[in-house]
Amino acid sequence: MLNMRTFHCYVPCQVMMLMISMFGTALPTLISFPEERPVFLREYSTNHWLHYNDPRDPDGVAAYFISKLSIEALITCLQVLEILLVIYFMVDLQAPFYKFFAIEYALAMSSIATAVLVGCSVEDPKIAVELMPVLFMPQILFAGLFVRTELIPVWLSWAQYLCALMYAVRLALLAEFSDCADDSTLMPNPCKNLLEANEVVESEKALYWGVLWGLFVVFRVSGLAVLRKKATKFY
Numbered sequence: 451m452l453n454m455r456t457f458h459c460y461v462p463c464q465v466m467m468l469m470i471s472m473f474g475t476a477l478p479t480l481i482s483f484p485e486e487r488p489v490f491l492r493e494y495s496t497n498h499w500l501h502y503n504d505p506r507d508p509d510g511v512a513a514y515f516i517s518k519l520s521i522e523a524l525i526t527c528l529q530v531l532e533i534l535l536v537i538y539f540m541v542d543l544q545a546p547f548y549k550f551f552a553i554e555y556a557l558a559m560s561s562i563a564t565a566v567l568v569g570c571s572v573e574d575p576k577i578a579v580e581l582m583p584v585l586f587m588p589q590i591l592f593a594g595l596f597v598r599t600e601l602i603p604v605w606l607s608w609a610q611y612l613c614a615l616m617y618a619v620r621l622a623l624l625a626e627f628s629d630c631a632d633d634s635t636l637m638p639n640p641c642k643n644l645l646e647a648n649e650v651v652e653s654e655k656a657l658y659w660g661v662l663w664g665l666f667v668v669f670r671v672s673g674l675a676v677l678r679k680k681a682t683k684f685y
Contacts, residue, residue, distance in 0.1 A: 461644065463541045464622045465593055471533055471554045472586065472615060475526050476561040480578045483569025490514060490677075511678040519670070522562055530554045545625035553621045556662045560614035561586075563669035570677040589615035598647055617662040620650045628652055 534551055543550065564585055565578075572578050591597055592610035602610065610616050623645060630641035645651075 460541070460543070460626060461623070463537070464543070464626065465619055467533070467537045467541075467550075468554060468557055468593075468615060468618050468622060469590065470537075471530055471558045472561040472589070474533065475529055475558040476565040476586070477579075477582065479522065479562045480565035480569050480582060481575045483566060484572055484575040484578050487570075487573060512674060515670075515674050515677065523559070526558045526562060527555060530558050543626060545622075549625045550622065553618050553625065556659070556666070557614055557618035560662055560666040560669070563666045563673065564614070567669045567673040567676065570673045570680065586615075589613040592616045593619045600647070600649070611661075612665070614662055614665050617658045617665075620648065621655065621658050621662070623648060623650050624652060624655055624658075 530551060534547070534554060538547055538550060568581055568585060569578055572581070588609060592602070592613045593615050627641040627644060631639060631645050633639065633641070
């Protein structure tokens with residue numbers, strides 16, 4: 451049962467939990483990709499990743515990318531699980547554990563895909579770290595915790611739809627407060643007001659999931675294209 455006396459504490463805890471997952475998983479990838487780039491280029495020049503007679507991956511870059519993805523997916527799963535095991539029971543969240551795990555994992559994978567795209571685009575890890583605020587600070591602003599989404603200027607509001615954190619926050623709010631929002635005995639209903647203030651719509655849940663994983667696919671494929679272009683240009 452949601453405690454109305456501590457209602458105002460749940461939202462910041464949820465957003466902070468998602469932010470920890472986003473930064474904690476994206477930062478290592480953002481640093482490691484530029485550091486591993488010389489090794490990959492050396493292996494690429496010797497056809498280390500080349501699959502002969504495979505038209506789907508003529509230069510072996512996709513094989514390298516898929517191998518990295520498989521390891522990242524497993525490590526990210528363990529990282530998210532560790533974070534959630536600590537915070538979920540400490541905060542006493544009401545939604546099922548598996549829902550928050552699915553949301554955090556999708557956000558983490560999307561954030562890593564963004565980090566991979568940037569990591570493939572730069573050669574120096576220092577530059578990648580310097581670009582991190584540009585990538586992730588807007589996501590915090592558009593999450594709805596510090597600035598209500600309705601107060602964002604119209605000319606800037608389009609950028610929120612490219613932010614994975616916004617979709618993860620909306621899914622988390624639905625998971626935690628959707629039942630409370632339907633409770634007609636609460637007058638006024640703080641849960642309903644919270645969802646409306648953040649423009650969270652129950653019927654758009656599938657859209658939030660689709661865009662969250664869609665961003666992962668777009669950024670990951672874009673990173674593959676950038677890495678292939680740089681490898682071909684280098685040699």
